[in-house]
Amino acid sequence: MIIDFIQQIFNGLVVGSIYTLIALGLTTIFGILGIAHFAHGSVAMFGGYLAFFLISTLGIGLLPSFILAMACGALLGVVLERVAYYPVRNAPPINSFIIALGLTLIIEKTNLLAFGVDQVIIPTPFNRVFSVGGVTMPELRVYVLLTAAVLVVGMTLLIQRTWIGMAVRAVAQNRSTAALMGINVNSVSMFVFALSSALGVAAGVLIGALFAVAPGVSEGLVVKGFAVLILGGLGSIPGAIVGGMVLGVTEAFAAAFISSGYKDVISFLLMIAVLLVRPEGLMRGKTR
Amino acid sequence: MLEVSNLRIGYGLAEVVHGVSFDVQAGECVSLIGPNGAGKSTILKAICGLLPAMGGEIRFEGQSILGLPGHRVAHRGISMCPEGRQMFPEMTVLENLQLGAYSRRREAIKDDIDEMMTLFPRLRERSGQLAGTLSGGEQEMVAIARALMARPRLCIFDEPSLGIAPRVVDEIEQTLLAIKARGVTILLVEQSVSMALRVADRAYVLEAGLIVLEGPSADLASNEGVQNAYLGY
Numbered sequence A: 001m002i003i004d005f006i007q008q009i010f011n012g013l014v015v016g017s018i019y020t021l022i023a024l025g026l027t028t029i030f031g032i033l034g035i036a037h038f039a040h041g042s043v044a045m046f047g048g049y050l051a052f053f054l055i056s057t058l059g060i061g062l063l064p065s066f067i068l069a070m071a072c073g074a075l076l077g078v079v080l081e082r083v084a085y086y087p088v089r090n091a092p093p094i095n096s097f098i099i100a101l102g103l104t105l106i107i108e109k110t111n112l113l114a115f116g117v118d119q120v121i122i123p124t125p126f127n128r129v130f131s132v133g134g135v136t137m138p139e140l141r142v143y144v145l146l147t148a149a150v151l152v153v154g155m156t157l158l159i160q161r162t163w164i165g166m167a168v169r170a171v172a173q174n175r176s177t178a179a180l181m182g183i184n185v186n187s188v189s190m191f192v193f194a195l196s197s198a199l200g201v202a203a204g205v206l207i208g209a210l211f212a213v214a215p216g217v218s219e220g221l222v223v224k225g226f227a228v229l230i231l232g233g234l235g236s237i238p239g240a241i242v243g244g245m246v247l248g249v250t251e252a253f254a255a256a257f258i259s260s261g262y263k264d265v266i267s268f269l270l271m272i273a274v275l276l277v278r279p280e281g282l283m284r285g286k287t288r
Numbered sequence B: 001m002l003e004v005s006n007l008r009i010g011y012g013l014a015e016v017v018h019g020v021s022f023d024v025q026a027g028e029c030v031s032l033i034g035p036n037g038a039g040k041s042t043i044l045k046a047i048c049g050l051l052p053a054m055g056g057e058i059r060f061e062g063q064s065i066l067g068l069p070g071h072r073v074a075h076r077g078i079s080m081c082p083e084g085r086q087m088f089p090e091m092t093v094l095e096n097l098q099l100g101a102y103s104r105r106r107e108a109i110k111d112d113i114d115e116m117m118t119l120f121p122r123l124r125e126r127s128g129q130l131a132g133t134l135s136g137g138e139q140e141m142v143a144i145a146r147a148l149m150a151r152p153r154l155c156i157f158d159e160p161s162l163g164i165a166p167r168v169v170d171e172i173e174q175t176l177l178a179i180k181a182r183g184v185t186i187l188l189v190e191q192s193v194s195m196a197l198r199v200a201d202r203a204y205v206l207e208a209g210l211i212v213l214e215g216p217s218a219d220l221a222s223n224e225g226v227q228n229a230y231l232g233y
């Protein structure tokens, strides 16, 4: 019983770490521009397809493909910010809302046109299965968790400890005063889109290795990402980390001990419960 | 050092500043006074690049800064201590001060922080506290110190005594005099006109978007119209 319990926590953390990667991007973009960037899930899937293409068609190695896909994701993020969101930065929020929906469709259909309708699984050489005290840990899952952890810690350090990170937080907390400090608010917006999209692509690649990249996955991903934001508190980085883990583990428990058919229902019941009891989120946007 | 000529500014189509000219010489402290809604903050925001002008010219150290975005104006050497203190509320006092030196982020700023903590000993005690949880007076000190962290050649203050406990207002006046004594050029907007005229060398009176009076502070302080309207004699 206790082994089952630990097993599900492990499974939940693996999936939760991917939710956290998605949510970190969404929360930073929301914090700085007030945009609900629905297209983020499609950007992640674009990254998954791209990594598959680099590995399978061009024969590039796994790690270089991963890094290259993240770099392309960063570039795509900058383009999205400049072309789609920058022109409506002073318009009413409904404009960016509609643009976000339109972008989602455009990227989703582009993925279909470029990569086809078939699902793809990113090939990895990690086939071993470790067993630690009765808990089954497939090598691949361990690496997914570690990769996500490194990226999350890296992003957090970047935001908390560097000048550019401080600039990001300043713009989120007081935009016009950030400009008075000499911060180029436009560059910060582009930087945030680049960083967030790179992390989104990383999540897409991890999903592609763990499950599959396929049409339709992105919607579920972006909905889960926003669920994490609600759990953790909008704009909060610690909230995205804790929220992602809570959501992942809740799903794993629901799937294992109730029914895998109900795991989404149960995670959304959890979200509604949090909205009712702690509408400010579990972590209450302390450090933005 | 700063020359504003025939500056017109508005919000949308409504012009609220109708052709204002004034100047601040290097080393001087100049005050802009006038009733609420006269357009003082609007002028300061236009100088700092936060609002576009409808016409006129703003020159700083001989070069036009009209139309430059806010961060470029800051890099030219103009600092602003904005109305309402405008903290980064979820950052610590120390981080707020560091952000003040953002345009000098490649230099060592530790000594500057130390200097500010000496100028405002209370900030040293509070350096790890989130700025949003400070009292109004303490936030004003953070805002002033943050503006000075940039080592500006021109430092602009917008109503530093607004909404501050009277006891702390004296402290702020002393601080402004100390900053002036260091040779920082100052443009001061202040609702407490008596304080403004004590601190500034010269002043301009702005009413409904137009300058109606100007002169050395001592002359304005003895002007009957100014006394009746602003000094409450």
Ligand SMILES: Nc1ncnc2c1ncn2[C@@H]1O[C@H](COP(=O)(O)OP(=O)(O)O)[C@@H](O)[C@H]1O
Pocket (backbone or CB within 6 Å): B011, B016, B034, B035, B036, B037, B038, B039, B040, B041, B042, B043
């Ligand atoms: N964001 C704004 N949008 C529209 N009108 C504004 C805005 N800010 C200020 N105003 C108007 O501009 C005029 C000048 O305001 P302001 O510069 O804040 O005055 P002061 O600082 O002298 O009290 C006022 O009539 C005010 O109502």
Ligand SMILES: [Mg+2]
Pocket (backbone or CB within 6 Å): B040, B041, B042, B083, B159
């Ligand atoms: Mg004002």
